Amino acid sequence: MKIAMIGTGYVGLVSGVCFSDFGHEVACVDSNPEKVAKLERGEVPIFEPGLDVLMAKNVESGRLTFTGDLSKAINGAGAVFIAVGTPTRRGDGHADLTYVMAAAEQIARAATDYVVIVTKSTVPVGTNAKVREVVAAANPELDFDVASNPEFLREGAAIDDFMKPDRVVVGVETERAGKVMEEIYRPLYLREFPIVTTDLESAEMIKYAANAFLATKITFINEIAALCEKVGANVKEVSKGMGLDGRIGKTFLHAGPGYGGSCFPKDTKALARIGQEHASPMQITETVIKVNEETKRRMVDKLLDLCGGSFNGKTIAVLGVTFKPNTDDMRDAPSLTIVPAMVGGGATVRVTDPQGRREGEALLPGVAWHDDPYTAAAEADLLVVLTEWNEFRALDLSRIAQSMRGKRMADLRNVYTLEDARAAGFTAYDSVGRVAGAAM
Secondary structure, three states, X not given: OEEEEEOOOHHHHHHHHHHHHOOOEEEEEOOOHHHHHHHHOOOOOOOOOOHHHHHHHHHHHOOEEEEOOHHHHHOOOOEEEEOOOOOEOOOOOOEOOHHHHHHHHHHHHHOOOOEEEEEOOXXXXXXXXXXXXXXXXXXXXXXXXXXXXXXXXXOOOHHHHHHOOOOEEEEEOOHHHHHHHHHHOHHHHHOOOOEEEEOHHHHHHHHHHHHHHHHHHHHHXXXXXXXXXXXXXXXXXXXXXXXOOOOOOOOOOOOOOOOOOOOHHHHHHHHHHHHHHOOOOOHHHHHXXXXXXXXXXXXXXXXXXXXXXXXXXXXXXXXXXXXXXXXXXXXXXXXHHHHHHHHHOOOEEEEEOOOOHXXXXXHOOOOEEOOOHHHHHOXXXXXXXXXXXXXXXXXXXXXXXXXXXXXXXXXXXXXXXXXXXXXXXXXXXEOOOOOOOOOO
């Protein structure tokens, strides 16, 4: 089948590449000529493991193309996916649907034959019904259906998630649209991956409910971690004991500096707003948002304590600034709260991150970038592990401690232990949800 993918951001590009690998003919559309030119040269604008190889393979096969010409991409397509951004709207926390509705109108004006217009972007409940209205108003003669097909891709593991999903969610209104979506996902049907076919509104809600629940698990364990520090418990043991319960599960129970990224912050705010608009407050989700911000500020307090109550004049080495490992995404990363607090307090901050510098240079002004942890830590007063990249999991801690002036460590991802830090020569160590080892 011929498919058009509008938008070559994270979701659009990964989805377009993977659909082409299913054997479909995919045209990825973007309004930015420079971006299209880069993609045609084989340059991937995001960091996602394996995406460059898979993209090159399908471009070479002729199944994957990039264009700025929407009409050309849509011509003959059985389905057109909308995968544009839905950023949080300033002032009210709702998802901004400007780009979605603009894409819907453009599709309506360009399409001439029957087509299924599929919303891949994360959108509030009721959006696909509005898409239908926009398309019908723009082209009353067009024969079309709308479908909702939310994405569930983890940054850093997106290709595997697409090819071997926990489930695929498809919201449709007609049997005809359902048949088109079944053909698109035929390789997954054949391998018996779960396909949930439902109505438009339920498909839209599934996405928000899933992300809000995962954000809640993260925030819950971070609150438990704060209590563990007060009572002398070890949150890693608590997480393990909880996660072995099949009703709870072990994923997303790792204490840390709070969630970030492109999905959880935006989607929890949008769900809270949807609840408010329908007089059905999402009180748990609203609390999750509040507690997550408090968790980030609590991390700043930890670092401040390790610096003797003041950042002024201190040199601090930060390992990792992306919101999670295996991505270059800085959106709503805890580092965007924590690092500016240190810089604003008068600290000299040295940063190293395997992929974060491209976005981080603009988002974290006033820091010095280094190529590796050892140069970043030299003569530092405090070492902060902020993102758990594999490169930071097996450091020569003795070498780092010997090079430092302050020999203090804040392990905000619980990568190491108090015993590791003590053996390496650190004089103070703190983590999340475990008893601190200040003045060891």
